[in-house]
Amino acid sequence: MKIQLKRLNDNYHFETVNERGNVIHLDNKSEPNPQGASPMELLLMGIAGCSGIDIVMILKKQQLEIKDLRMDVEGFRKDDGTVPNTFTRIHVKVYLEGDIPANKAQRAAALSFEKYCSVAMMLEKAAEITYDVTVNGKPVE
Structure with a gap:
């Protein structure tokens, strides 16, 4: 697995590209008009996607x-x-819609x-990861 990074301006705006040509823009979130996600936001996006x-x-x-996730x-x-x-801690709220029994949704999460x-396995070495699940608008206990 490889990515490439290229600086796009004279500050902190970068473009990253993976081996399949998918592009993600990164920037320093403290810039006045950031042109991409911050690296720490990408970690949160990564856990959500994974x-x-x-x-x-x-x-x-x-x-x-699954009608919606x-x-x-x-x-x-x-x-x-x-x-x-x-x-130090990451909390994920999972919202599912569809004909999904609550116990199966909770088990999948x-x-x-x-x-x-x-x-999640990598990040849990540094931060506590918690989650909760809601199916069709009802929190799963």
């Missing part, structure tokens, strides 16, 4: 119909001025965050 793939795959294998991911960092300012998602 887990989303897992959850869809697990539910599809059970032949369950959304996630809200929030990263919590130390606010004490230390550098590096890493995430658990398998993803606790076993299959490579991004």
Whole structure:
């Protein structure tokens, strides 16, 4: 797995490209008009994408119909001025719509965050990862 990075302006705007030609823009979020996601935001996007793939795959294998999948991911960092300012906790809210039993949705999320998602497995070494699941507007207990 390889990516390339190219600086696009005289500040912090970068373009990254993977081996398949997919492009992601990065920038310093403290710039007045950032032109891309910050590297720390990309980590949160990575856990959402990785887990989303897992959850869809697990539910599809059970032949369950997923009408929609959304996630809200929030990263919590130390606010004490230390550098590096890493995430100490990440919380993911998973929202599923469709003909999906609550227990199967919860199990799919658990398998993803606790076993299959490579991004979560890497990040959990540095930050506590928690999640909750909502199916068709109802929180799963």
